[in-house]
Amino acid sequence: MLLINCPYCGPRPEAEFANGGQAHIARPADPMSLTDDEWAAYLYMRDNTKGLHHERWRHANGCGRFFNASRDTTTDVIKRTYRMGERPEAEHQGAKP
Amino acid sequence: MTDTYRVRRGDGAESRNAVHFTFEGKSYQGLAGDTLASALIANGVHLVGRSFKYHRPRGFVSAGSEEPNALVGVGATQSRYTPNLLATQVEIYEGLVAESQNRWPSLETDAGFLNEYFSAFLPAGFYYKTFMWPRMAWKKLYEPVIRRMAGLGRAPAEPDADRYTQVFAHCDVLIVGAGPAGLAAALEASNSDATVILCDEQAEMGGSLLSDRSASIDGMQAADWARAALDELRKRPNVKLMSRTTAFGWYPHNFVGLNERVTDHLANPAANQPRERLWQVRAKEVVLAAGAIERPLVFTDNDRPGIMLADAARTYVNRYGVVPGKQVVVFTACDSAYRAALDLKAAGAKIQVIVDLRKSASGHWVDKARAEGIKVRSDSIVRGTSGRLRVKSAQISNAQGGDAETVACDLILMSAGFTPSVHLFSQSRGKLSYSEELRAYVPGESVERERSVGACKGLFALDSVIESGAKGGRDAAAKAGFPPRGERSYTVSARSVGADAFIGSVMADHQAEKRAWVDFQNDVTAKDVRLATREGFRSIEHVKRYTTTGMATDQGKLSNMNALGVVSKQIDVAVPKVGLTTFRPPYTPTTFGSFAGQSRGDLFDPVRKTSIHPWAEAQGAQFEDVGVWKRAWYFPQVGEDMHAAVARECKATRESVGIFDASTLGKIEIVGKDAAEFMNRMYTNAWTKLEPGRLRYGVMLREDGFIMDDGVVGRMATDRFHVTTTTGGAARVLSMMEDYLQTEWPDLEVWLTSTTEQWSVIALQGPNARRVLEPLVEGIDLSADAMPHMSVRQGRICGVPTRLFRVSFTGELGFEVNVPAGYGRAVWEAIFAAGKSYGITPYGTETMHVLRAEKGYIIVGQETDGTVTPDDAGLGWAVGKAKRDFVGKRSLSRPALVREDRKQLVGLLTTDPKAVLEEGAQIVLDPTHPIPVPMIGHVTSAYWSATLNRSIALALVRGGRSRMGEELSIPMPDGVIKAKVVDSILFDPKGERLNA
Incomplete structure (x- = not known):
């Protein structure tokens, strides 16, 4: 069970959290102006990262807040958690954030 | 029977209390502190089981948790019976009842032994090849027969009478294994303010030190030093010692599962004690001191009762005071078996010969054996054995072949060196590296915050074991933030037995090899493994699945390296290239009870009930599960089936008035300056113009355009909405709303609160609904003009504040009375009493489904399946065409x-x-x-x-x-x-x- 450091509550066991998929995918400001392909890319296309991956978590059975985590998918090591609206650490931005 | 194989050790063994137990219906006597294995060996019993496939007679191979053969069922009653326990781990107590498994009619005369005579027809992959056709016969004929023949223990026939608990624990340093390395690590790590847990799977801590009669530490005999160290640790308040506790699994972020066996060794456990505790430990740092497991040698007929690992025999003699045999042949590829032979000789056994696989055996231990008059044969092998229920003789020849000499014996000891126990390290995703010297895998690069010390790291000399344990303990405490207050030194006096090792079959010419077992528990021979390679399997993962080697409950603790050795030699590929099978939890079989803990019976799954539930129960309602809710399904009267009850409930509602508990509907209060804007973005409908006091049917989509949920929404004020969702969708809807609010539109001033549990909802439906309600309501005009369909009013009912919805899911004149949940039942009963003169009829979810289907109202999850758009469902009218955007648009x-x-x-x-x-x-x-x-x-x-x-x-x-x-x-x-x-x-x- 992962130990996840909620930026609001501190370290808590994984069972308190819900994973929210890849982070830093902003909903387009004006969806109707997008082509079908652009919209499909937003809807469905996600990275399948081997290595450091920025992902969203929600402290569902705790404070209820969403936040981001930079997790290595090969080792499960979480390098850092950070709040919504913040960017991943520069050295963690190897792939595309 | 008398225990003729007991030896006096001079350390108080004779003062141990006698303990009586039964095995296979026969009574025996052992001594307190014995395992079932040591007690049976004391009585000369070696035959303890039948093998999985060929039903070959089998005896003890080991003295610990790696035992492949000695599986027993323990328990005098079915409700306390546990199958598949290891006799080498079961501690005896007064009145213990144990039996062997997988034999019929008896252990000595087993009918399944017939398989033995057909063994030529039962090679690897036999099941896959033979039982292919006809297809139907597999289920009806082959499988039941094979299951009966090839089997482990039987599941008990009654529910488990014991209690199991689960505990969470945190510590700075967790040390797994309390042998020399683990004890040294604990002494060092706890010489600081770090909290330390030291656990060990055995009843007594000390590991190999308890079996060592020749080594000394700090001037004390090894076992005495271990006890002194434990006394010291016990005095330290920051140390928790846990014996009979197996670290069975490693999970991410230093989360380690421990299984503590609390009462299995007690004749009369206290009533309040659980049988086992599952400890879920989160450790800042972990020290793995899991030790090493001795490897068998692979030679023809190496599986007879009385053929055992050399170091196991040493443990039986030195630690338990029993000698496993009196005429001993030793077959070895390393020095440690010499040490065992000398200890057995000291206990009175006759060592017939030491057969050494190595070209020229020499050195301290060999010289010492020779000096004691033991015959040593270098460059030789045991090429066969005899004896049906117990080994009788060994055939010995030169390693390259030639004439065999037959030597009588009742015990053959074997040793191919030691395999480090890297199970937990590997589970932690640490990378293993192959040691050509040890013929085994050792820990390489770590991923988690742990370090391996001692034998599990591939160190076997006692001084280096203790040194590495001490260093690991200091390192762990320091890394956890608690640098130890000092270092202590250890004076170790022990002769090293080196690290010579061998893997694979001992036979140079394997044409001459008959059946030589690689995996005892799954009955896999070296021939089977070779057959797999001939049939094209080259990866060990494939060989394993085809032959089932390493797939038994011992997970190949004894067999994996030998199987690798056979494959490597056969296909002439280096061991690391052949690969390694994956280590998976649990390290040893762990009871289901431990994992289930308190989650059984009423506590198995949470149940949600409405405040009106007891009323429905008293009326004889049948219930159905909706999510975790119990919902009244229908209310049968005497003699009615569901069909008749539903027909009556439908008719009463359409003709007069029905009453329905809708409390399970999800409810979310949406409040704030931007509440209407938020609703506009989340739902397909337009909300800006909805006036306070009005209701609207709302449809919510996922971003992919498909219907996710629906429900009636009331605007209570310009900045406040009372949203209802489906019963099953409440949590999902709130979560999705939070997602958009927190991550996409944090600028909106809106708050979301689940109010599902706060409101009881009583639906009153039918032409007489208004007449029933009117006299109970204060401050609300219910007339059609003042309160049209799809409106909401606030006032009181029966003196209780209410949000009264005029809404219908039946097509009839209808109301939904929302009252604070604590008043739900009282208001329900008042409405029911008021409705008596109208023949008010309670109805359940089935009638609700029928009535709404007659009206063509959809149920999300029934008419929709995640691929249905609003237009598909005929709800195009609910989509705000003029809206610029909403989720899914x-x-x-x-x-x-x-x-x-x-x-x-x-x-x-x-x-x-x-x-x-x-x-x-x-x-x-x-x-x-x-x-x-x-x-x-x-x-x-x-x-x-x-x-x-x-x-x-x-x-x-x-x-x-x-x-x-x-x-x-x-x-x-x-x-x-x-x-x-x-x-x-x-x-x-x-x-x-x-x-x-």
């Missing part, structure tokens, strides 16, 4: 979602009005079409409608709305049912009743 114009031939919701009326369709049934145009018949839709809802006196159905049909009047076919197993496509609203299409 862009997807609604994707090409696939605007196709003409999408499945659309329609009504179906069967040609035979008595035929009720089956929900989920497929709809076709031409049932005579050759298979596969194109399917154009499916039935989503189907009921008998008492109101219409015929069957009704809703269905999703390709281009359904353009097929009105068309006759479609629904093929069923007993014939094709014909049905006509009609509008989905089958009753009161103009809605005159609900607007009354």
Whole structure:
């Protein structure tokens, strides 16, 4: 069970959290102006990262807040958690954030 | 029987209390502190089981948790019976009852032994090759027979009478294994403010030190030093010692599962003690001191009772005071077996010969054996054995072949060196590296915050073991933030036994090899493994699955390296290239009870009940599960079946008034300056112009355009909405709303609060609903003009504050009375009493389903399946066309979602009005079409409608709305049912009743 450091509550066991998929995918400001392909890319296309991956978590059975985590998918090591609206650490931005 | 194999050790063994137990129905005596294995060996019993496939007689191979053969069932009653325990781990107590497994009619004369005579026909992959045909025979004939023949223990026939608990624990340093390395690590790590847990799977801590008669530490004999160290640790308040506790699994982020066996060794456990505790430990740092496991040698007939690992025999003699045999042949590829031989000789056994596989045996231990008059043969092998229920002799020859000499014996000791126990390290995703010297894998690069010390790291000399343990303990405490206050030094006096090792079959020419076992528990021989390579399997993962080597409950603790050795030699590929099978938890079999803990019976799954639930129960309602809710399904009266009850409930509601508990509906209070804007973005509908005091049916989509949830929403004030969701969707909807609010639109000033549990909801439906409610309500004018359909008023009912909805899910004049949940039942009973003169009838979810289906109202999850758009469901009217954006809007114009031939919701009326369709049934145009018949839709809802006196159905049909009047076919197993496509609203299409 992962130990996840909620930026609001501190370290808590994984069972308190819900994973929210890849982070830093902003909903387009004006969806109707997008082509079908652009919209499909937003809807469905996600990275399948081997290595450091920025992902969203929600402290569902705790404070209820969403936040981001930079997790290595090969080792499960979480390098850092950070709040919504913040960017991943520069050295963690190897792939595309 | 008397324990003629007991040896006096001079350390107080004679003062241990006698303990009586039974095995296979026979009574025996052992001594306190014995395992079932050591007690049976003391009585000269070696035959303890039959092998898995060939039912060969089998005896003890080891003295610990790696034991492959000695599986026993323990327990005098079925409710306390546990199968598949290891006799080498079971501690005896007064009155213990144990039996062997996988034998019939008895252990000595077992009918399954017939398999032995057909063994030539039972090679690797036999099951896959033979039982292919005919297909039906597998289930009916082959599988039941094979299961009976090849088996482990039987599951007990009664529920487990014991209690199991689960505990969470945190510590700075967790040390796994309390042998020399683990003890040194604990002494060092706890010489600081770090909290330390030291656990060990055995009853007594000390590991190999307890079996060591020749080494000394700090001037004390090894076992005494261990006890002194434990005394010291016990005095330290920051140390927790846990014996009989197996670290069975490593999970991410230093989360380690421990299984503590609390009462299994007690004759009379206290009533309040659980049988086992599952410890879920989160450790800042972990020290793995798991030790090493001795490897068997692979030679012909190496599986007879009385053939045992050399170091196991040393443990039986030195630690338990029993000698496993009196005439001993030793077969070895390393020095440690010499040490064992000398200890057995000291205990009175006769060592016939030491057969050494190595070209020229020499050095301290060899010299010492020779000096004691023991015959040593270098460059030699045991090439065969005899003896059916116990080994009788060994055939010994030169390693390269030649004439064999037969030597009588009742015990053969074997040793191919030691395999480090890297299980937990590997589970932690640490990388292993192969040591050519040790012929074994050792820990390489770590991923988690742990370090391996001692034998599990590949160190076998006692001084280096202790040194590495001490260093690891200091390192762990320091890394956890608690640098130790100092270092202590250890004076170790012990002769090293080196690290010579061997893997694979001992036979240079394997043509001469008969059956030499690699995996005792799954009955896999070296020949089987070679056969797999001949048939093309080259990866060890494939060889393992084909031959089942390493797949038994011991997970190949003894067999994996030997199997690798056989494959490596056979296909001439280096061991690391052949690969390594994956280590998976649990390290040793762990009871289901431990994992289940308290989650059984009433605590297995949480149940949600409404405040009105007890009333419905008292009325004899039948309940159905909706999510974790219990909902009243129907209210049968005496003599009624469900069909009759539902027909009566429907009729009463349509003709007068019905009452329904809708409290399980999800409810969310949405409040704030931007509440209406938030609603606009989340729902398809337009909300800006909805006035306070009005209700609207809202549809929510996922971003991909498909219906996610629906519900009636009340605007309570300009900045406040009372949102209802489906019963099962409440949590999902709130979570999705939070997601958008927190991550996409944090600028909106809106707060979301789940109020599902705060409101009881009483639905009152039928032409007399208003008349029943009117006298109970204060401050609300219920008249049709003052309170039209789809409006909400706040006031009081029976003196209790209410949000009163005028809304209908039945098509009748209807109200939903929301009151604080604590008043739910009182208000329900008051309404019910007031309705008596109108024949008020409680109805359940089944009647609710029928009534809404007659009106063509959808249920999300029944008419929808995650691929249905609002237009598909006939809800196009609920989509705000003028809105610039809402969740899912862009997807609604994707090409696939605007196709003409999408499945659309329609009504179906069967040609035979008595035929009720089956929900989920497929709809076709031409049932005579050759298979596969194109399917154009499916039935989503189907009921008998008492109101219409015929069957009704809703269905999703390709281009359904353009097929009105068309006759479609629904093929069923007993014939094709014909049905006509009609509008989905089958009753009161103009809605005159609900607007009354």
